Amino acid sequence: MAPSRMGLNDFPDSLLCLILTRVPLDQAIRCSVLSKRWKLLWRFLPILDFSDDMLYSSARLPSARLPEIQNIIDGILKLHSVSLEAFDFHGVFTSSISSAKIDEWIHHAALKDVTKLRLQFRRVVAVPTSVFTCCKLRSLTLMNFSLENMHGSFSGFPCLVSLFLVNIKLNDKTLELMLPLCPVLRGLFVLDCHGLQRVKICSTSLLLLKLDFPPSCNEIKAITAKCPRLCSLTIQIMHHVEKMEFELPICSDLSTTVSRLEPFTALKSLMKVAFLNGIYEGNVSNLHQFPYLTQICIDNARYLARNISGAAPLLKNLEQAHLNVASLNDAIPLLAYLLQHAPAMKTLIVSRQQGFDGALEFVNMLFNLPRASKEAKILLSLKNFKGSE
Amino acid sequence: MAELPNTTMANECKVKLKSKDDKIFEVEYAVAMQSQTLKNALAHTGCTDTALPLHDISSQILAKVIEYCEYHVNAANTISEKDVKTWDEELVKHMDQDTLFRLIVAAKYLEIHNLVDLMCKTIADRIKDKSVEELREIFHVQNDFTPEEEEQVRRETKWAHGE
Numbered sequence: 001m002a003p004s005r006m007g008l009n010d011f012p013d014s015l016l017c018l019i020l021t022r023v024p025l026d027q028a029i030r031c032s033v034l035s036k037r038w039k040l041l042w043r044f045l046p047i048l049d050f051s052d053d054m055l056y057s058s059a060r061l062p063s064a065r066l067p068e069i070q071n072i073i074d075g076i077l078k079l080h081s082v083s084l085e086a087f088d089f090h091g092v093f094t095s096s097i098s099s100a101k102i103d104e105w106i107h108h109a110a111l112k113d114v115t116k117l118r119l120q121f122r123r124v125v126a127v128p129t130s131v132f133t134c135c136k137l138r139s140l141t142l143m144n145f146s147l148e149n150m151h152g153s154f155s156g157f158p159c160l161v162s163l164f165l166v167n168i169k170l171n172d173k174t175l176e177l178m179l180p181l182c183p184v185l186r187g188l189f190v191l192d193c194h195g196l197q198r199v200k201i202c203s204t205s206l207l208l209l210k211l212d213f214p215p216s217c218n219e220i221k222a223i224t225a226k227c228p229r230l231c232s233l234t235i236q237i238m239h240h241v242e243k244m245e246f247e248l249p250i251c252s253d254l255s256t257t258v259s260r261l262e263p264f265t266a267l268k269s270l271m272k273v274a275f276l277n278g279i280y281e282g283n284v285s286n287l288h289q290f291p292y293l294t295q296i297c298i299d300n301a302r303y304l305a306r307n308i309s310g311a312a313p314l315l316k317n318l319e320q321a322h323l324n325v326a327s328l329n330d331a332i333p334l335l336a337y338l339l340q341h342a343p344a345m346k347t348l349i350v351s352r353q354q355g356f357d358g359a360l361e362f363v364n365m366l367f368n369l370p371r372a373s374k375e376a377k378i379l380l381s382l383k384n385f386k387g388s389e
Numbered sequence: 390m391a392e393l394p395n396t397t398m399a400n401e402c403k404v405k406l407k408s409k410d411d412k413i414f415e416v417e418y419a420v421a422m423q424s425q426t427l428k429n430a431l432a433h434t435g436c437t438d439t440a441l442p443l444h445d446i447s448s449q450i451l452a453k454v455i456e457y458c459e460y461h462v463n464a465a466n467t468i469s470e471k472d473v474k475t476w477d478e479e480l481v482k483h484m485d486q487d488t489l490f491r492l493i494v495a496a497k498y499l500e501i502h503n504l505v506d507l508m509c510k511t512i513a514d515r516i517k518d519k520s521v522e523e524l525r526e527i528f529h530v531q532n533d534f535t536p537e538e539e540e541q542v543r544r545e546t547k548w549a550h551g552e
Contacts (some may be wrong), residue, residue: 006486006491006494006529007490007528007529007530008490008528008529008530009528009529010494011490011493015494015497018509022510027516027517027518029546030521030546031516031524032542032546033521033546034530035525035530035533036533038530039542
């Protein structure tokens with residue numbers, strides 16, 4: 001029964017730990033002085049977040065004390081309890097710690113069955129080998145590393161569900177070898193990585209794939225993905241890739257900066273498409289190749305066709321279209337096409353990159369365009385237009 | 390993320406909850422589903438007219454819990470994340486400590502994960518940057534260390550105290 005006046009002490013240990021994980025680590029440890037019960041509480045924190053803002057909560061830490069951090073973290077890890085859910089290690093201070101020490105700490109976390117690991121060092125180094133010993137990992141985030149070789153005896157991450165590789169120096173072979181070693185991987189995010197030429201993603205468990213290459217990247221020659229369970233694909237790449245092959249039979253969600261349809265024609269289950277960098281002429285009249293398409297979003301619409309063939313089959317399931325255009329002239333041909341070919345259209349959103357006048361004329365023009373289904377009510381939403389309702 | 394309930398149950402079922410002080414609250418099925426505890430209980434009993442007793446939760450706190458759940462059920466697809474966050478912040482902004490504490494205990498018991506999260510964050514924000522003495526006073530923690538014991542603990546963690 002709860003007492004008449006509740007204090008922090010009335011909470012069970014698990015709840016206190018939950019609260020302490022949201023407090024900077026040094027303050028959480030400082031609480032050990034509150035009372036006997038609190039003395040050992042911090043040792044059961046399920047999350048150890050060693051990052052600049054969590055390790056030292058205020059700006060009181062002078063840079064002269066950085067070398068002490070190594071001893072401090074050593075002390076913390078030695079006193080900490082048996083199991084560890086998450087170990088987060090990133091920040092300015094990482095540059096003052098030796099690689100061998102970090103390796104030792106990660107190994108320590110591995111022994112504690114750590115399930116979530118996030119590492120980001122100040123300088124780019126090879127991924128510490130101890131990372132590959134954390135066999136209970138469910139989530140791994142690596143930023144700023146080079147991962148060009150897999151450790152010979154690495155037997156895989158049997159529980160890994162999410163893998164984030166950000167700003168990693170990779171190579172084709174490593175990525176290809178890594179995937180079968182993660183048999184239950186559901187989400188793979190490869191962002192701003194370099195060193196890849198022929199990207200090959202084959203996984204029977206993957207549900208979500210995001211490939212976001214930096215604008216400077218121009219070495220990619222081929223991208224192939226063969227994932228029978230994949231539902232959502234995001235591909236962002238600025239340069240033209242010769243060969244793109246996707247065998248993704250149930251993929252329903254696509255978001256891409258590629259402005260052509262051909263690489264994706266095999267994705268027959270697509271329901272929602274977003275072209276983040278516009279779409280080329282001629283491609284619009286091929287949208288009917290996606291029989292289940294219900295929602296389309298075209299951002300940065302600069303390449304919209306002037307003469308879209310009007311004889312193409314209907315887009316039977318298309319209900320929602322969102323166009324982000326630079327000028328009204330860009331929008332009209334596409335809107336005309338959609339209104340004619342999408343009998344199920346319910347919502348039309350047109351937004352402007354920079355505000356401009358002419359909303360009223362635009363709406364008038366729009367409603368005078370021939371429509372496939374005269375009875376259907378279309379919700380028209382104009383965003384970023386000056387003087388619009 | 391709640392599973393989609395059976396449509397008939399979702400539309401017709403009203404869940405009755407009884408607070409510690411015997412007050413009955415009636416909520417929509419979808420609102421009750423925000424609580425993992427209630428979800429499990431209802432999976433066993435099905436839709437029933439008997440009120441589920443919540444022995445440790447007062448009517449004042451239960452009302453707040455229901456307010457939170459009702460807002461979040463309605464906000465799910467219609468309100469932007471930013472606005473939801475603002476609403477959450479407003480809810481806890483002027484909450485007195487006693488209510489805050491009782492609310493987190495209730496949320497934990499009912500297993501309403503995002504409410505527990507919100508409460509943890511709010512309490513953590515009130516703990517942050519306070520001195521040990523302030524913490525003891527504000528949160529009614531009795532110091533049961535002897536002066537020597539306390540000194541020893543301070544020494545062991547002296548870096549955390551900014552020395």
